[in-house]
Amino acid sequence: MKCDTLAALALQLTWSDLRMDVARGFQAVVTTSEVFQSYEEDYHELLQRLRTLAAVVEGNAPVEERSAAGLEMIECHERAQQAFQQMDFEVKSMGPLGAALSGKLKEYKQEMLACRTLVRNIQARLQREGLLSGMTQDEEKAERDSSNRLRAGARRLEDSRRTALEAEAVGLNVMSELHDQRDSLKRTKGHVGDVDGHLGTSKMFLTLMSRRVQSNQAMVWCLAIVLFVVLVFLIYLKIQKLMAFLR
Template structure:
């Protein structure tokens, strides 16, 4: 919300600076150009009033010292806009008067006062601009940190995926080794059974030979 109010204040500062500059130029323009300036200032004063209303709505939702400080700023902005409106009305009246009847000293005082306000508004714009630049720099730094974190997470994810791949390969190798070992054990058992059968056959043959030998002698 504070950033929104800062944005409103910057827009308001730009508007009031432009209004002040155009009020100073109204008396220096020809009739057609003067009408254009008057229309522009009318529109910009309405925009400034709408901005102040939006700012006041935002301030009402705040609490504590920040709200009190911003309320004081709103009062200052209202007073400033009121002065600009009065000067604008006076400039329009002067437009309808004979310029030779205008009090030059009064005009010089108004111009000097407007010049001071232009400087004040310019300083405020500079301060708001620096605040926005600092905020933008913080956003860029945060974005850079976020990018680095995402990169680290991406690298870690790839590392985990590679580890999982190696685990799957190891598991497959263990499976193949287990099957090979089982096959070797089975072949060993088969060979032992064959050897046992051969031995048993030989024993039977020897027994038969001995039996027939003894029988034939008898």
């Protein structure tokens, strides 16, 4: 009965992979980062290897081969879990672009749950058969190493995120300064336009004043000429009277 359960779980994982491959063939192309694609390839290879090892453990292979396959299967499951977590971190670091990959991560999460059940059942079976003696310490060590690697990866992602936020803040400050300078240039341009307008008005007033001065000068000259003619005429009359008196 236990063998039937393990076989059903392995068949479920295989059918889930097949269904995901068909669905991905009809989905629209989604632009992903090279890091995400690398972890995704590792994830699929590890799951394929895990199923192959599960078949070896459930088969009629020698005891040593089944024990080695069980140990490697546990390691493959841990590495697949790490690859899944790295994909999750990468999607979160992608921001809005990672929203298109959330459905794919949900499917991978369901796969990991099924794989965990399969690994636990096989591990329990091998322990009952005495093929995993002394495995606890190795498993704890592997788990500690995995946790350390995951924490290191999380720190690197957090540092990258902090650097990106700082760069974004610097960019916003630069944009704000450029906007202020643009407003200052607009105000300066407006002042220059006002000064130009005032200069045009002053030039017009000066032109009018110059014309008035010229007209006034012309009137003065005309008046002087008239006075001079009148004076000459008066002198002429006086001379005529004087000459008439002398005769």
